[in-house]
Amino acid sequence: MILRKPFLSECTLDAPAGPLYFIRLPYLETMKPSPAPPTLRLRVTPAAETKIRQGHPWVFDGSVRAQNRPGVDGELAAVFDRHDQFLAVGLYDAHSPIRLRVLHHGKPARIDAAWFAENLARSLSARAGLADAATDGLRLVNGENDHWPGLVLDRYADVLVLKIYTAAWFPRLPLLVNLLNARLPHRAIVLRHSRNIRHDEYRDGMTLSGPPVTAPVIFHEHGLKFHADVACGQKTGFFLDQRDNRRRVGQLAAGRAVLNVFSHTGGFSLHAARGGARAVTSVDLSPRALAELRDNWRLNVGDATVRACPHEEIQADAFDWLARERRRYSLIILDPPSLARREADRPAALRAYQRLARAGLRLLADGGILVCASCTAHINAEEFINTIRATVTASGKPMRELALTAHAPDHPVTVRELAYLKAVFLQHRAPLS
Numbered sequence: 001m002i003l004r005k006p007f008l009s010e011c012t013l014d015a016p017a018g019p020l021y022f023i024r025l026p027y028l029e030t031m032k033p034s035p036a037p038p039t040l041r042l043r044v045t046p047a048a049e050t051k052i053r054q055g056h057p058w059v060f061d062g063s064v065r066a067q068n069r070p071g072v073d074g075e076l077a078a079v080f081d082r083h084d085q086f087l088a089v090g091l092y093d094a095h096s097p098i099r100l101r102v103l104h105h106g107k108p109a110r111i112d113a114a115w116f117a118e119n120l121a122r123s124l125s126a127r128a129g130l131a132d133a134a135t136d137g138l139r140l141v142n143g144e145n146d147h148w149p150g151l152v153l154d155r156y157a158d159v160l161v162l163k164i165y166t167a168a169w170f171p172r173l174p175l176l177v178n179l180l181n182a183r184l185p186h187r188a189i190v191l192r193h194s195r196n197i198r199h200d201e202y203r204d205g206m207t208l209s210g211p212p213v214t215a216p217v218i219f220h221e222h223g224l225k226f227h228a229d230v231a232c233g234q235k236t237g238f239f240l241d242q243r244d245n246r247r248r249v250g251q252l253a254a255g256r257a258v259l260n261v262f263s264h265t266g267g268f269s270l271h272a273a274r275g276g277a278r279a280v281t282s283v284d285l286s287p288r289a290l291a292e293l294r295d296n297w298r299l300n301v302g303d304a305t306v307r308a309c310p311h312e313e314i315q316a317d318a319f320d321w322l323a324r325e326r327r328r329y330s331l332i333i334l335d336p337p338s339l340a341r342r343e344a345d346r347p348a349a350l351r352a353y354q355r356l357a358r359a360g361l362r363l364l365a366d367g368g369i370l371v372c373a374s375c376t377a378h379i380n381a382e383e384f385i386n387t388i389r390a391t392v393t394a395s396g397k398p399m400r401e402l403a404l405t406a407h408a409p410d411h412p413v414t415v416r417e418l419a420y421l422k423a424v425f426l427q428h429r430a431p432l433s
Protein backbone atom coordinates (compact mmCIF):
# COMPACT_ATOMS: atom_id res chain seq x y z
CA MET A 1 0.00 0.00 0.00
CA ILE A 2 1.29 3.49 -0.82
CA LEU A 3 0.54 6.13 1.81
CA ARG A 4 -1.04 9.22 0.32
CA LYS A 5 0.53 11.66 2.76
CA PRO A 6 3.92 11.81 4.34
CA PHE A 7 4.36 10.47 7.85
CA LEU A 8 4.18 13.08 10.55
CA SER A 9 7.63 12.80 12.03
CA GLU A 10 10.63 14.33 10.41
CA CYS A 11 13.99 12.69 10.46
CA THR A 12 17.27 14.31 9.65
CA LEU A 13 18.44 12.46 6.61
CA ASP A 14 20.46 13.48 3.65
CA ALA A 15 19.33 12.99 0.11
CA PRO A 16 20.93 9.82 -1.23
CA ALA A 17 23.97 10.00 -3.43
CA GLY A 18 22.29 8.15 -6.28
CA PRO A 19 19.69 9.41 -8.75
CA LEU A 20 16.13 9.79 -7.54
CA TYR A 21 13.16 9.53 -9.83
CA PHE A 22 10.41 12.03 -9.36
CA ILE A 23 7.29 10.09 -8.49
CA ARG A 24 4.02 11.69 -9.52
CA LEU A 25 1.78 11.19 -6.54
CA PRO A 26 -1.15 13.49 -5.72
CA TYR A 27 0.37 14.94 -2.58
CA LEU A 28 3.64 15.69 -4.33
CA GLU A 29 1.90 17.65 -7.04
CA THR A 30 0.40 20.00 -4.48
CA MET A 31 3.86 20.74 -3.07
CA LYS A 32 5.43 23.53 -5.12
CA PRO A 33 8.54 22.66 -7.13
CA SER A 34 10.71 20.45 -5.03
CA PRO A 35 14.22 19.40 -6.08
CA ALA A 36 13.82 15.90 -4.69
CA PRO A 37 10.98 13.78 -3.41
CA PRO A 38 10.57 13.49 0.35
CA THR A 39 12.55 10.99 2.34
CA LEU A 40 11.35 7.46 1.76
CA ARG A 41 9.53 6.32 4.89
CA LEU A 42 8.46 2.84 5.77
CA ARG A 43 6.13 1.37 8.33
CA VAL A 44 6.70 -2.23 9.23
CA THR A 45 4.90 -5.02 11.07
CA PRO A 46 5.01 -5.05 14.89
CA ALA A 47 7.30 -8.11 14.76
CA ALA A 48 9.73 -6.27 12.47
CA GLU A 49 9.63 -3.22 14.79
CA THR A 50 10.72 -5.43 17.67
CA LYS A 51 13.52 -6.99 15.64
CA ILE A 52 14.81 -3.58 14.54
CA ARG A 53 14.84 -2.40 18.16
CA GLN A 54 16.88 -5.49 19.02
CA GLY A 55 19.42 -4.50 16.39
CA HIS A 56 18.45 -6.88 13.60
CA PRO A 57 19.89 -5.49 10.37
CA TRP A 58 17.26 -6.55 7.81
CA VAL A 59 13.67 -5.67 6.96
CA PHE A 60 12.10 -8.18 4.58
CA ASP A 61 9.63 -7.16 1.85
CA GLY A 62 6.82 -9.02 3.62
CA SER A 63 7.36 -6.92 6.76
CA VAL A 64 6.79 -3.57 5.04
CA ARG A 65 3.21 -2.51 5.75
CA ALA A 66 3.26 0.89 4.11
CA GLN A 67 5.55 3.40 2.44
CA ASN A 68 5.01 7.02 1.41
CA ARG A 69 6.17 6.41 -2.17
CA PRO A 70 7.91 3.76 -4.25
CA GLY A 71 11.60 3.52 -3.51
CA VAL A 72 14.66 3.33 -5.70
CA ASP A 73 17.62 0.95 -5.23
CA GLY A 74 20.18 2.45 -2.92
CA GLU A 75 18.27 5.40 -1.55
CA LEU A 76 18.01 5.95 2.16
CA ALA A 77 14.76 4.93 3.79
CA ALA A 78 13.67 5.63 7.33
CA VAL A 79 11.51 3.29 9.38
CA PHE A 80 8.95 4.67 11.81
CA ASP A 81 6.94 2.76 14.38
CA ARG A 82 3.18 2.85 14.98
CA HIS A 83 3.56 6.03 17.04
CA ASP A 84 5.61 7.79 14.37
CA GLN A 85 8.79 7.34 16.37
CA PHE A 86 11.94 6.97 14.35
CA LEU A 87 13.31 3.43 14.49
CA ALA A 88 16.07 3.10 11.92
CA VAL A 89 17.51 4.23 8.64
CA GLY A 90 19.01 2.04 5.98
CA LEU A 91 19.57 1.29 2.34
CA TYR A 92 16.48 0.48 0.33
CA ASP A 93 16.66 -2.32 -2.20
CA ALA A 94 13.61 -2.49 -4.45
CA HIS A 95 14.69 -5.78 -6.03
CA SER A 96 15.69 -7.84 -3.05
CA PRO A 97 13.50 -9.70 -0.55
CA ILE A 98 15.69 -7.89 1.98
CA ARG A 99 13.94 -4.58 1.29
CA LEU A 100 15.94 -2.53 3.78
CA ARG A 101 19.40 -3.03 5.26
CA VAL A 102 19.75 -1.06 8.44
CA LEU A 103 22.71 1.30 8.69
CA HIS A 104 21.71 2.84 11.97
CA HIS A 105 18.95 2.38 14.55
CA GLY A 106 17.99 4.23 17.70
CA LYS A 107 18.05 8.02 17.62
CA PRO A 108 17.65 9.85 14.29
CA ALA A 109 21.00 10.42 12.60
CA ARG A 110 22.25 12.21 9.56
CA ILE A 111 23.62 9.63 7.13
CA ASP A 112 26.16 11.51 5.07
CA ALA A 113 29.82 11.28 4.07
CA ALA A 114 30.87 12.11 7.64
CA TRP A 115 28.70 9.29 9.01
CA PHE A 116 30.27 6.78 6.61
CA ALA A 117 33.74 8.06 7.56
CA GLU A 118 32.97 7.57 11.24
CA ASN A 119 31.55 4.12 10.57
CA LEU A 120 34.76 3.16 8.77
CA ALA A 121 36.89 4.58 11.58
CA ARG A 122 34.92 2.41 14.06
CA SER A 123 35.51 -0.73 11.97
CA LEU A 124 39.22 0.01 11.65
CA SER A 125 39.76 0.76 15.33
CA ALA A 126 37.98 -2.49 16.26
CA ARG A 127 40.77 -4.30 14.39
CA ALA A 128 43.67 -2.46 15.96
CA GLY A 129 46.28 -4.98 17.03
CA LEU A 130 44.47 -7.98 15.53
CA ALA A 131 47.02 -8.79 12.87
CA ASP A 132 50.58 -9.72 13.79
CA ALA A 133 53.47 -8.12 11.92
CA ALA A 134 53.67 -11.16 9.64
CA THR A 135 50.03 -10.90 8.51
CA ASP A 136 48.76 -8.40 5.94
CA GLY A 137 45.60 -10.14 4.79
CA LEU A 138 42.77 -8.94 6.98
CA ARG A 139 39.04 -8.27 6.89
CA LEU A 140 38.51 -4.59 7.67
CA VAL A 141 34.73 -4.48 7.38
CA ASN A 142 32.50 -7.48 8.04
CA GLY A 143 29.13 -6.47 6.65
CA GLU A 144 26.12 -6.32 8.96
CA ASN A 145 28.32 -7.22 11.92
CA ASP A 146 30.14 -3.90 11.49
CA HIS A 147 27.07 -1.80 10.54
CA TRP A 148 27.98 -2.04 6.87
CA PRO A 149 25.06 -4.20 5.70
CA GLY A 150 25.80 -6.16 2.54
CA LEU A 151 29.38 -4.87 2.28
CA VAL A 152 32.74 -6.44 3.01
CA LEU A 153 36.17 -4.84 2.80
CA ASP A 154 39.30 -7.00 2.81
CA ARG A 155 42.93 -5.96 2.62
CA TYR A 156 45.52 -8.08 0.84
CA ALA A 157 48.89 -6.37 1.30
CA ASP A 158 48.41 -3.02 -0.50
CA VAL A 159 45.21 -3.95 -2.37
CA LEU A 160 41.74 -3.33 -0.96
CA VAL A 161 38.85 -5.50 -2.11
CA LEU A 162 35.36 -4.13 -1.70
CA LYS A 163 32.66 -6.76 -2.06
CA ILE A 164 29.00 -5.83 -2.20
CA TYR A 165 26.06 -8.17 -1.78
CA THR A 166 23.28 -5.70 -2.67
CA ALA A 167 22.73 -3.35 -5.59
CA ALA A 168 21.87 -0.73 -2.98
CA TRP A 169 25.59 0.08 -2.66
CA PHE A 170 26.15 0.86 -6.37
CA PRO A 171 25.05 4.52 -6.11
CA ARG A 172 27.41 5.00 -3.16
CA LEU A 173 30.56 3.54 -4.71
CA PRO A 174 32.01 6.97 -5.62
CA LEU A 175 31.55 8.08 -2.00
CA LEU A 176 33.17 4.88 -0.71
CA VAL A 177 36.13 5.16 -3.09
CA ASN A 178 36.71 8.77 -1.95
CA LEU A 179 36.53 7.65 1.64
CA LEU A 180 38.98 4.77 1.17
CA ASN A 181 41.35 6.97 -0.82
CA ALA A 182 41.34 9.46 2.03
CA ARG A 183 41.55 7.01 4.97
CA LEU A 184 43.44 3.88 3.94
CA PRO A 185 46.76 3.83 2.12
CA HIS A 186 46.60 1.39 -0.79
CA ARG A 187 47.79 0.66 -4.31
CA ALA A 188 44.38 -0.20 -5.70
CA ILE A 189 40.75 -0.89 -4.86
CA VAL A 190 39.08 -3.86 -6.56
CA LEU A 191 35.32 -4.25 -6.72
CA ARG A 192 33.64 -7.61 -6.29
CA HIS A 193 29.95 -8.23 -6.24
CA SER A 194 27.77 -11.22 -5.59
CA ARG A 195 26.49 -13.10 -8.61
CA ASN A 196 22.88 -12.04 -8.13
CA ILE A 197 23.49 -8.35 -8.79
CA ARG A 198 24.47 -6.56 -12.00
CA HIS A 199 25.53 -3.09 -13.10
CA ASP A 200 26.41 -1.87 -16.60
CA GLU A 201 29.33 0.20 -15.37
CA TYR A 202 30.50 -1.54 -12.22
CA ARG A 203 31.65 -5.00 -13.29
CA ASP A 204 32.68 -7.75 -10.90
CA GLY A 205 36.47 -7.79 -10.59
CA MET A 206 37.11 -4.29 -11.97
CA THR A 207 39.62 -1.95 -10.39
CA LEU A 208 37.87 1.11 -8.97
CA SER A 209 40.98 3.07 -8.05
CA GLY A 210 44.67 2.78 -8.88
CA PRO A 211 46.35 0.81 -11.68
CA PRO A 212 44.29 -2.18 -12.89
CA VAL A 213 44.87 -5.30 -10.82
CA THR A 214 45.12 -8.14 -13.33
CA ALA A 215 47.31 -10.66 -11.46
CA PRO A 216 46.84 -12.36 -8.09
CA VAL A 217 48.08 -10.28 -5.17
CA ILE A 218 50.76 -11.73 -2.89
CA PHE A 219 50.04 -11.26 0.81
CA HIS A 220 51.23 -12.76 4.11
CA GLU A 221 49.48 -14.87 6.70
CA HIS A 222 51.53 -15.54 9.82
CA GLY A 223 54.69 -15.23 7.75
CA LEU A 224 53.59 -17.54 4.93
CA LYS A 225 53.03 -16.10 1.47
CA PHE A 226 49.80 -16.64 -0.47
CA HIS A 227 48.26 -15.48 -3.72
CA ALA A 228 44.83 -13.91 -3.52
CA ASP A 229 42.98 -13.92 -6.82
CA VAL A 230 41.18 -10.72 -5.93
CA ALA A 231 39.54 -10.22 -9.34
CA CYS A 232 38.00 -13.70 -9.83
CA GLY A 233 38.68 -15.91 -6.79
CA GLN A 234 36.05 -17.16 -4.37
CA LYS A 235 34.86 -14.66 -1.76
CA THR A 236 37.38 -11.81 -2.12
CA GLY A 237 40.24 -14.08 -3.21
CA PHE A 238 41.03 -16.11 -0.09
CA PHE A 239 39.24 -17.67 2.90
CA LEU A 240 40.48 -15.21 5.49
CA ASP A 241 37.92 -16.45 8.02
CA GLN A 242 39.95 -19.64 8.65
CA ARG A 243 43.17 -17.80 9.54
CA ASP A 244 43.22 -18.75 13.22
CA ASN A 245 42.30 -22.37 12.50
CA ARG A 246 45.16 -22.55 10.00
CA ARG A 247 47.59 -21.23 12.60
CA ARG A 248 46.32 -23.81 15.10
CA VAL A 249 46.85 -26.57 12.52
CA GLY A 250 50.40 -25.30 11.99
CA GLN A 251 51.03 -25.53 15.75
CA LEU A 252 49.73 -29.12 15.87
CA ALA A 253 51.42 -30.44 12.72
CA ALA A 254 54.99 -31.26 13.81
CA GLY A 255 55.94 -34.80 12.84
CA ARG A 256 52.44 -35.66 11.58
CA ALA A 257 51.25 -37.14 8.30
CA VAL A 258 48.70 -34.51 7.28
CA LEU A 259 45.64 -34.94 5.07
CA ASN A 260 43.93 -31.72 3.97
CA VAL A 261 40.62 -32.50 2.30
CA PHE A 262 38.90 -29.67 0.36
CA SER A 263 42.33 -28.07 0.34
CA HIS A 264 41.44 -25.21 -2.04
CA THR A 265 44.61 -23.14 -2.59
CA GLY A 266 46.50 -24.83 0.24
CA GLY A 267 46.06 -22.60 3.28
CA PHE A 268 45.94 -25.47 5.78
CA SER A 269 48.49 -27.50 3.79
CA LEU A 270 51.15 -24.80 3.91
CA HIS A 271 50.60 -24.02 7.58
CA ALA A 272 50.99 -27.74 8.30
CA ALA A 273 54.17 -27.96 6.19
CA ARG A 274 55.71 -24.92 7.87
CA GLY A 275 54.70 -26.40 11.24
CA GLY A 276 56.94 -29.41 10.56
CA ALA A 277 54.52 -31.98 9.12
CA ARG A 278 56.18 -35.24 8.04
CA ALA A 279 54.22 -35.09 4.76
CA VAL A 280 51.11 -33.31 3.44
CA THR A 281 48.43 -34.68 1.12
CA SER A 282 45.95 -32.18 -0.34
CA VAL A 283 42.68 -33.23 -1.98
CA ASP A 284 40.40 -30.96 -4.00
CA LEU A 285 37.99 -31.40 -6.87
CA SER A 286 39.07 -28.23 -8.65
CA PRO A 287 42.18 -28.43 -10.89
CA ARG A 288 42.34 -24.66 -10.75
CA ALA A 289 42.44 -24.59 -6.94
CA LEU A 290 45.22 -27.23 -7.04
CA ALA A 291 47.19 -25.19 -9.59
CA GLU A 292 46.93 -22.20 -7.27
CA LEU A 293 48.03 -24.44 -4.39
CA ARG A 294 51.16 -25.35 -6.42
CA ASP A 295 51.84 -21.64 -7.00
CA ASN A 296 51.43 -20.96 -3.28
CA TRP A 297 53.75 -23.83 -2.40
CA ARG A 298 56.39 -22.43 -4.78
CA LEU A 299 56.06 -19.02 -3.13
CA ASN A 300 57.13 -20.56 0.19
CA VAL A 301 60.00 -22.87 -0.74
CA GLY A 302 62.38 -20.26 0.66
CA ASP A 303 61.29 -21.64 4.04
CA ALA A 304 63.49 -24.68 4.76
CA THR A 305 60.73 -26.55 6.64
CA VAL A 306 58.27 -26.13 3.77
CA ARG A 307 60.97 -27.15 1.28
CA ALA A 308 61.70 -30.30 3.25
CA CYS A 309 58.04 -31.38 3.46
CA PRO A 310 56.89 -33.89 0.82
CA HIS A 311 53.58 -32.79 -0.72
CA GLU A 312 51.14 -34.87 -2.70
CA GLU A 313 48.17 -33.30 -4.43
CA ILE A 314 45.14 -35.28 -5.51
CA GLN A 315 42.39 -34.07 -7.77
CA ALA A 316 39.27 -36.01 -6.80
CA ASP A 317 35.81 -35.87 -5.39
CA ALA A 318 36.50 -35.93 -1.67
CA PHE A 319 33.59 -38.19 -0.76
CA ASP A 320 34.59 -40.87 -3.30
CA TRP A 321 38.29 -40.56 -2.56
CA LEU A 322 37.82 -40.82 1.21
CA ALA A 323 35.76 -43.97 0.74
CA ARG A 324 38.60 -45.59 -1.25
CA GLU A 325 41.59 -44.32 0.74
CA ARG A 326 43.40 -46.89 2.91
CA ARG A 327 46.43 -45.02 4.29
CA ARG A 328 46.39 -43.62 7.84
CA TYR A 329 47.03 -39.97 8.73
CA SER A 330 47.85 -38.36 12.04
CA LEU A 331 46.28 -34.94 11.29
CA ILE A 332 43.20 -34.69 9.08
CA ILE A 333 41.43 -31.47 8.09
CA LEU A 334 37.95 -31.61 6.59
CA ASP A 335 36.81 -28.15 5.45
CA PRO A 336 34.13 -28.60 2.78
CA PRO A 337 32.31 -25.74 1.01
CA SER A 338 28.87 -24.77 2.23
CA LEU A 339 26.69 -27.87 1.99
CA ALA A 340 23.22 -26.28 2.22
CA ARG A 341 21.99 -23.45 0.04
CA ARG A 342 18.49 -23.55 1.44
CA GLU A 343 16.86 -24.54 4.68
CA ALA A 344 15.52 -27.66 2.91
CA ASP A 345 19.09 -28.88 2.28
CA ARG A 346 19.88 -29.07 6.01
CA PRO A 347 19.20 -32.76 6.63
CA ALA A 348 21.31 -33.79 3.61
CA ALA A 349 24.10 -31.45 4.74
CA LEU A 350 24.12 -32.94 8.23
CA ARG A 351 24.33 -36.42 6.71
CA ALA A 352 27.26 -35.27 4.55
CA TYR A 353 29.10 -33.93 7.62
CA GLN A 354 28.46 -37.25 9.31
CA ARG A 355 29.87 -39.15 6.32
CA LEU A 356 32.96 -36.98 6.24
CA ALA A 357 33.61 -37.29 9.97
CA ARG A 358 33.11 -41.06 9.79
CA ALA A 359 35.66 -41.30 6.97
CA GLY A 360 38.07 -39.02 8.85
CA LEU A 361 37.81 -41.16 11.99
CA ARG A 362 38.43 -44.32 9.97
CA LEU A 363 41.63 -42.89 8.45
CA LEU A 364 42.94 -41.46 11.71
CA ALA A 365 46.09 -43.01 13.15
CA ASP A 366 46.44 -43.67 16.88
CA GLY A 367 46.83 -40.35 18.69
CA GLY A 368 45.78 -38.53 15.53
CA ILE A 369 43.99 -35.18 15.34
CA LEU A 370 40.81 -34.61 13.34
CA VAL A 371 39.63 -31.11 12.42
CA CYS A 372 36.03 -30.86 11.19
CA ALA A 373 34.93 -27.45 9.92
CA SER A 374 31.63 -26.16 8.58
CA CYS A 375 30.84 -22.91 6.80
CA THR A 376 27.19 -23.80 6.15
CA ALA A 377 25.11 -20.85 7.38
CA HIS A 378 21.93 -22.96 7.59
CA ILE A 379 23.54 -25.21 10.20
CA ASN A 380 24.32 -23.67 13.55
CA ALA A 381 27.31 -24.49 15.73
CA GLU A 382 25.33 -26.61 18.16
CA GLU A 383 23.81 -28.82 15.45
CA PHE A 384 27.17 -29.26 13.80
CA ILE A 385 29.04 -30.13 16.97
CA ASN A 386 26.27 -32.51 18.04
CA THR A 387 26.46 -34.26 14.67
CA ILE A 388 30.23 -34.69 14.99
CA ARG A 389 29.93 -35.87 18.61
CA ALA A 390 27.27 -38.41 17.67
CA THR A 391 29.48 -39.69 14.84
CA VAL A 392 32.43 -40.02 17.22
CA THR A 393 30.31 -41.92 19.74
CA ALA A 394 28.99 -44.27 17.05
CA SER A 395 32.55 -44.95 15.84
CA GLY A 396 33.55 -46.20 19.28
CA LYS A 397 36.87 -44.32 18.98
CA PRO A 398 37.94 -42.60 22.19
CA MET A 399 38.39 -38.94 21.25
CA ARG A 400 38.87 -35.83 23.33
CA GLU A 401 37.91 -32.34 22.20
CA LEU A 402 40.87 -30.01 21.98
CA ALA A 403 38.95 -26.92 20.84
CA LEU A 404 35.74 -25.55 19.42
CA THR A 405 36.43 -22.52 17.27
CA ALA A 406 34.70 -19.96 15.05
CA HIS A 407 35.64 -17.10 12.73
CA ALA A 408 38.94 -15.27 13.14
CA PRO A 409 38.42 -12.08 15.21
CA ASP A 410 38.57 -9.75 12.19
CA HIS A 411 35.24 -11.42 11.26
CA PRO A 412 33.27 -10.39 14.35
CA VAL A 413 29.74 -11.74 14.68
CA THR A 414 27.30 -9.35 16.29
CA VAL A 415 24.26 -10.65 14.39
CA ARG A 416 23.76 -14.23 15.57
CA GLU A 417 22.09 -15.45 12.36
CA LEU A 418 25.16 -14.38 10.39
CA ALA A 419 27.54 -16.70 12.22
CA TYR A 420 28.46 -19.48 9.81
CA LEU A 421 31.94 -20.81 10.57
CA LYS A 422 32.50 -23.45 13.24
CA ALA A 423 35.16 -26.05 13.72
CA VAL A 424 35.99 -28.76 16.18
CA PHE A 425 39.50 -30.11 16.87
CA LEU A 426 39.46 -33.68 18.21
CA GLN A 427 42.31 -35.93 19.25
CA HIS A 428 42.30 -39.70 19.44
CA ARG A 429 43.29 -41.01 22.86
CA ALA A 430 45.87 -43.56 21.91
CA PRO A 431 45.78 -46.68 24.07
CA LEU A 432 48.59 -46.80 26.65
CA SER A 433 51.30 -49.18 25.49
Ligand code: SAH
Nearest residue numbers: 239262264267284285286289317318335337
Ligand atom coordinates in the same frame (compact mmCIF):
# COMPACT_ATOMS: atom_id res chain seq x y z
N1 SAH B 1 40.16 -24.92 3.51
C1 SAH B 1 40.23 -23.97 2.43
C2 SAH B 1 38.88 -23.53 1.94
C3 SAH B 1 38.02 -24.66 1.40
S1 SAH B 1 36.88 -24.09 0.23
C4 SAH B 1 41.12 -22.79 2.85
O1 SAH B 1 41.49 -22.67 4.02
O2 SAH B 1 41.41 -21.95 2.00
C5 SAH B 1 36.18 -25.53 -0.36
C6 SAH B 1 36.99 -26.27 -1.41
O3 SAH B 1 36.31 -27.51 -1.64
C7 SAH B 1 37.09 -25.61 -2.78
O4 SAH B 1 38.44 -25.51 -3.15
C8 SAH B 1 36.38 -26.56 -3.76
O5 SAH B 1 37.03 -26.69 -5.00
C9 SAH B 1 36.46 -27.85 -3.01
N2 SAH B 1 35.39 -28.83 -3.31
C10 SAH B 1 34.08 -28.61 -3.49
N3 SAH B 1 33.43 -29.78 -3.65
C11 SAH B 1 34.36 -30.76 -3.56
C12 SAH B 1 34.32 -32.17 -3.62
N4 SAH B 1 33.17 -32.81 -3.82
N5 SAH B 1 35.46 -32.85 -3.46
C13 SAH B 1 36.64 -32.22 -3.26
N6 SAH B 1 36.73 -30.87 -3.20
C14 SAH B 1 35.62 -30.15 -3.34
